[in-house]
Amino acid sequence: MIKLINISKRYGEGAAAVHAVKNVDLEVAAGQIMGVIGESGAGKSTLIRCVNLLERPTEGSVIVAGQDLTRLGNGELPRARRNIGMIFQHFNLLSSRTVFANVALPLELAGMDKAAIKHRVNELLELVGLSHRAKAYPSELSGGQKQRVAIARALAPQPKVLLCDEATSALDPQTTQSILTLLKDINKKLGLTILLITHEMQVVKSICDRVAIISNGELIEQGEVAWFFANAKTELARRFISSTIHLEIPEEYRRRLSAEPVADALPLVRLGFTGETVDTPLISILSRELGVDVTILSADIEYAGGVKFGFMLAELDGQPEHTRSALAYLQDHKIQVELLGYVRRHD
Numbered sequence: 534m535i536k537l538i539n540i541s542k543r544y545g546e547g548a549a550a551v552h553a554v555k556n557v558d559l560e561v562a563a564g565q566i567m568g569v570i571g572e573s574g575a576g577k578s579t580l581i582r583c584v585n586l587l588e589r590p591t592e593g594s595v596i597v598a599g600q601d602l603t604r605l606g607n608g609e610l611p612r613a614r615r616n617i618g619m620i621f622q623h624f625n626l627l628s629s630r631t632v633f634a635n636v637a638l639p640l641e642l643a644g645m646d647k648a649a650i651k652h653r654v655n656e657l658l659e660l661v662g663l664s665h666r667a668k669a670y671p672s673e674l675s676g677g678q679k680q681r682v683a684i685a686r687a688l689a690p691q692p693k694v695l696l697c698d699e700a701t702s703a704l705d706p707q708t709t710q711s712i713l714t715l716l717k718d719i720n721k722k723l724g725l726t727i728l729l730i731t732h733e734m735q736v737v738k739s740i741c742d743r744v745a746i747i748s749n750g751e752l753i754e755q756g757e758v759a760w761f762f763a764n765a766k767t768e769l770a771r772r773f774i775s776s777t778i779h780l781e782i783p784e785e786y787r788r789r790l791s792a793e794p795v796a797d798a799l800p801l802v803r804l805g806f807t808g809e810t811v812d813t814p815l816i817s818i819l820s821r822e823l824g825v826d827v828t829i830l831s832a833d834i835e836y837a838g839g840v841k842f843g844f845m846l847a848e849l850d851g852q853p854e855h856t857r858s859a860l861a862y863l864q865d866h867k868i869q870v871e872l873l874g875y876v877r878r879h880d
């Protein structure tokens with residue numbers, strides 16, 4: 534549905550030129566949700582704005598719904614752009630228009646008659662859960678409601694593709710989740726293809742099917758979300774992944790931790806679960822069959838893209854040879870084992 538072929542974008546000329554996007558190839562299949570994640574200044578906004586030619590790429594082709602937008606003249610481009618809706622971080626609503634009139638605007642511009650506009654806008658407001666606020670003005674709405682209006686407006690011309698430029702970055706975590714749920718709903722109900730950019734891995738984890746990482750204008754890694762959590766290679770990807778996992782050694786244990794084995798101390802391990810981990814009732818097997826008791830200090834294990842991943846901090850209590858077999862057992866089941874040190878039983 535979206536195909537970017539060798540896209541580059543330079544701002545300015547000569548020595549002062551900024552090469553914001555470099556030789557990007559990206560494909561988003563129909564009905565898919567793709568997330569592009571990157572740090573500030575990585576080139577995310579420039580890249581997404583190249584898809585509807587809000588920024589014209591310096592090189593490369595942009596194909597949306599089978600049309601090469603970079604080859605269209607100024608007369609044909611507006612029609613092709615109707616296939617592409619867009620929402621923004623700061624909603625971009627018209628403050629002098631009501632919710633109804635904001636959503637109606639693209640339909641008025643397209644010359645639709647009044648009765649048809651009324652029908653369509655009411656349908657859209659129902660879809661985004663805002664029928665009861667049709668007469669309100671943007672200043673009377675919460676951030677989440679404003680983004681709902683923006684989504685309804687973007688969907689009014691029945692686009693095939695929705696571009697989301699940091700659409701939840703101005704919202705609190707709970708509202709973010711409700712907007713992400715709405716986007717997923719719309720994706721399923723309407724078969725809409727979604728390309729979003731974000732700096733938050735949580736957003737990717739919540740709704741994306743695929744993810745690409747952009748760094749310094751280049752796509753450095755991409756894949757299905759589940760594959761990505763299990764297999765990402767680059768340091769940046771690993772940093773984004775760990776930003777969604779919250780696991781710390783409790784202070785009380787940290788005080789008793791030493792790097793080397795000491796008398797009367799138990800190994801403290803971090804166990805990593807990835808898409809490759811073999812499902813196993815590991816704690817019962819370790820204690821019943823291998824003679825090692827497991828104390829879980831903390832765990833953050835989640836599902837993304839149908840795969841279980843996450844980490845667990847645990848203390849292992851058993852004879853040294855039993856502990857060695859337990860660690861080997863975990864590794865055989867594709868659980869990543871990291872020995873963090875040894876915790877003395879007493880201060």
Ligand SMILES: Nc1ncnc2c1ncn2[C@@H]1O[C@H](COP(=O)(O)OP(=O)(O)OP(=O)(O)O)[C@@H](O)[C@H]1O
Nearest residue numbers: 544551553571572573574575576577578579580732
């Ligand atoms: N209109 C412009 N003129 C000149 N340079 C620009 C322009 N827009 C962006 N840039 C530069 O291009 C690079 C990429 O910027 P871009 O806004 O695409 O990154 P981003 O990943 O979206 O960052 P952020 O999350 O901070 O918005 C940056 O170095 C930025 O300063």
